[in-house]
Amino acid sequence: MSELVGPVEIVGTGLLGTSIGLACRRAGLEVLLSDSSPEHVRTASGLGAGRPRTDDDRPQLVVVAVPPDHLGTVIATALRETDAVVTDVGSVKSGPLSAVAGEPRAHRYVGSHPMAGSERSGPLAGSGSLFDGRPWAITPHTGSDPDAVELVEELVRLCGAVPVWLTPAEHDRAVARTSHVPHLLASLVAARLADGPENHLALSGQGVRDVTRVAAGDPRLYGQIVSANAEAVLALLGEVRTELDRVIDAVGSGDRTALQGMLEQGVAGTQAIPGKHGGPVRPMRSVWVSVPDHPGELARLLADAVASEVNIEDIRIDHDPGRPVGLVELVVEERRAEHLLTSLESRDWVTHR
Structure with missing residues (x-):
């Protein structure tokens, strides 16, 4: 060896x-x-x-x-x-x-x-x-x-x-599905924001940031990557175009059943992503906490979360544009969320149920 x-x-x-x-x-x-x-x-x-x-x-x-x-x-x-x-x-x-x-x-x-x-x-x-x-x-x-x-x-x-x-070919199909096409779609969504009116953009929240995050990557580099994987990317883009036409038809005709079916397919896709350490997906729940935008407050929140003996699986921060406050999202196992909420509230944190 x-x-x-x-x-x-x-x-x-x-x-x-x-x-x-x-x-x-x-x-x-x-x-x-x-x-x-x-x-x-x-x-x-x-x-x-x-x-x-x-x-x-x-x-x-x-x-x-x-x-x-x-x-x-x-x-x-x-x-x-x-x-x-x-x-x-x-x-x-x-x-x-x-x-x-x-x-x-x-x-x-x-x-x-x-x-x-x-x-x-x-x-x-x-x-x-x-x-x-x-x-x-x-x-x-x-x-x-x-x-x-x-x-x-x-x-x-x-x-x-x-x-x-x-195999090299299977790899290229895999990254088209999990990386290259998602990047292109994120860029298309982000492009709709570039010339958006200021009063529209004022409503931006964590959702649009999550969807568009990867669109901030180097355009020259990703242009090379996508072009190099054109065959696999084009196959998936054709599927997306077909599905987009179905969405347009459903929205235009008011067909809520069809629209709901497509949204359910999206939920199924999120659940197909492997969970922590490659294991099965576990039910998660978000715990929202208001955190003053002062030095040391985020560290204090995390220390109090540790004291609650609840494992934090993920964390995101959404800043309030109108106040010096951030809304922190702590993602935890669903069965432990209520315990974390009660524990944080006992330490005078403002939570959002």
């Missing part, structure tokens, strides 16, 4: 590349950094993600973390210029594989894709804990060397992620 001992070379020191470098350094591995931007290499090195690569370095594993348009070229170059196993962390897997399919060294290539990220970009957004507990797809092709596959799996586990095994 292959053992990951390093050095690990990271090509591309943005969010993902820097985060992988930090995770590898945390594990004690030597990390070599390269990027078309010397400033990014300096920044990532300063953060402790590794050191600049030199011509004399001989990496054991190369991780390509460049934008989608350049993946195939950089992977092929790494295969030709090193004896290392090569993986990449791009959002689309079929394209890079096609680009290196004719390479005699392609047996050393194993695609991968961590399902972790942020609306922020660049090395300063990097974190060694970015992948902890997150799924990380490993997508070997039919010619991948078993030792190369094992080395990539070791990298995934070293970074704290959970390996998920898919």
Whole structure:
């Protein structure tokens, strides 16, 4: 069995590349950094993600973390210029594989894709804990060397992620469904806000923020990602267009039965998303608490929630535009919600039932 001992070379020191470098350094591995931007290499090195690569370095594993348009070229170059196993962390897997399919060294290539990220970009957004507990797809092709596959799996586990095994084509269909099409739809919804009248936007609440959050991502990067996965994305967009026509017909004709059926399909979709730690979905309930917008108040609320011995599964904050108060949503297991409400009210918190 292959053992990951390093050095690990990271090509591309943005969010993902820097985060992988930090995770590898945390594990004690030597990390070599390269990027078309010397400033990014300096920044990532300063953060402790590794050191600049030199011509004399001989990496054991190369991780390509460049934008989608350049993946195939950089992977092929790494295969030709090193004896290392090569993986990449791009959002689309079929394209890079096609680009290196004719390479005699392609047996050393194993695609991968961590399902972790942020609306922020660049090395300063990097974190060694970015992948902890997150799924990380490993997508070997039919010619991948078993030792190369094992080395990539070791990298995934070293970074704290959970390996998920898919073929390149199946991966691309999966991310179209769970990431690329949702991003496009979020952008379409957000675009309706851009020229909205001020008195309309004053009614914005947490719901519209939740729906549009990912639309804040880098348009150039996501344009490359979606274009690289065009076949899978188009198939799903065709389904969405059909469903949208049905919604328009139902709303226009006042067919509440049809409309309710579509809304119920949406509820079923939210329940299909795996629960905590990949387990079954558990019934959850939101507990709403008014929190003064003063230093230390949120910390006090969380301390009181801990004292109630109720585990907080998620937390969101919606600021009141008319008052110096925030409305904090604490998501807990449904069976524990009433206990949390009673406990917080006994500590003089204003809750909303």
